[in-house]
Amino acid sequence: MRIEQLGEGAPEIAVVAAIHGDEPCGVRAVERLLAESPAVERPVKFVVANEAALEKDVRYVEEDLNRAFPGDPDADTHERRLAADLAREVRDCTTLSLHSTQSYAEPFALVDTVDAIARSVCPYLPVSVLVETEAESDGRLIEYPHVVEAECGLQGSDSAADNAVELIYGFLEATGALPDDEPVAGYDQNDVEVYRLGRPVPKNGADDYEVFAENFERVPEGEAFAAADDRELVADEPFYPVLMSAYGYENVFGYRGERIGVLDG
Numbered sequence: 001m002r003i004e005q006l007g008e009g010a011p012e013i014a015v016v017a018a019i020h021g022d023e024p025c026g027v028r029a030v031e032r033l034l035a036e037s038p039a040v041e042r043p044v045k046f047v048v049a050n051e052a053a054l055e056k057d058v059r060y061v062e063e064d065l066n067r068a069f070p071g072d073p074d075a076d077t078h079e080r081r082l083a084a085d086l087a088r089e090v091r092d093c094t095t096l097s098l099h100s101t102q103s104y105a106e107p108f109a110l111v112d113t114v115d116a117i118a119r120s121v122c123p124y125l126p127v128s129v130l131v132e133t134e135a136e137s138d139g140r141l142i143e144y145p146h147v148v149e150a151e152c153g154l155q156g157s158d159s160a161a162d163n164a165v166e167l168i169y170g171f172l173e174a175t176g177a178l179p180d181d182e183p184v185a186g187y188d189q190n191d192v193e194v195y196r197l198g199r200p201v202p203k204n205g206a207d208d209y210e211v212f213a214e215n216f217e218r219v220p221e222g223e224a225f226a227a228a229d230d231r232e233l234v235a236d237e238p239f240y241p242v243l244m245s246a247y248g249y250e251n252v253f254g255y256r257g258e259r260i261g262v263l264d265g
């Protein structure tokens with residue numbers, strides 16, 4: 001785990017990159033931020049979490065770090081020990097954790113529950129979608145208070161890294177870390193649509209997968225939205241696909257989502 005800091009003092013603001021080693025956008029953005037070294041009014045901690053996985057360009061070395069929280073300093077696996085270290089590093093911080101997906105090119109935000117932190121941070125992020133993950137947060141960093149996750153775009157793309165830079169600046173603006181005289185254009189909070197993450201869509205051990213549906217676009221009841229080998233999956237009730245892709249996850253396509261409304265301040 002690599003830790004850097006902008007500004008003086010004990011940080012109450014943190015940016016976390018590389019929870020997953022095959023999602024380099026966050027690290028690229030953090031390196032750009034550190035090179036640009038903007039003047040800050042509050043100190044900010046930057047954490048590059050899973051350096052071992054990053055080096056190998058794999059999601060994780062022994063187990064998924066984002067299912068390993070709270071972790072244990074004496075655990076058998078690298079990620080479970082790392083989870084304990086990372087949880088300690090961000091314990092007193094409002095935290096932005098940067099990810100990328102194989103499912104969606106536009107950046108969007110995720111929180112465990114839509115609370116005061118979500119309402120104050122998300123309007124400043126370059127996102128039009130916020131996903132509430134409450135029922136599916138087990139073992140993830142997002143279940144800690146004051147953590148906002150961002151999906152920056154498609155894994156390995158330059159645009160995901162560019163989006164990650166914008167997300168960090170928006171986050172620093174939202175948390176009062178940037179001086180007032182350099183405002184970052186925020187998005188109107190009415191534009192942030194909120195979805196709730198629901199049941200995962202399991203894969204059931206086929207060889208070839210396909211997804212027909214678009215993320216955040218309603219799938220009506222009776223519509224085929226994916227296929228596993230030659231078998232089509234048909235919606236038994238309407239839903240909004242979230243984080244859904246053919247090969248993004250090993251055991252699930254992604255999740256059924258429900259549209260809740262728009263973010264209100």
Ligand SMILES: [Zn+2]
Binds near residue numbers: 019098099
């Ligand atoms: Zn990730």
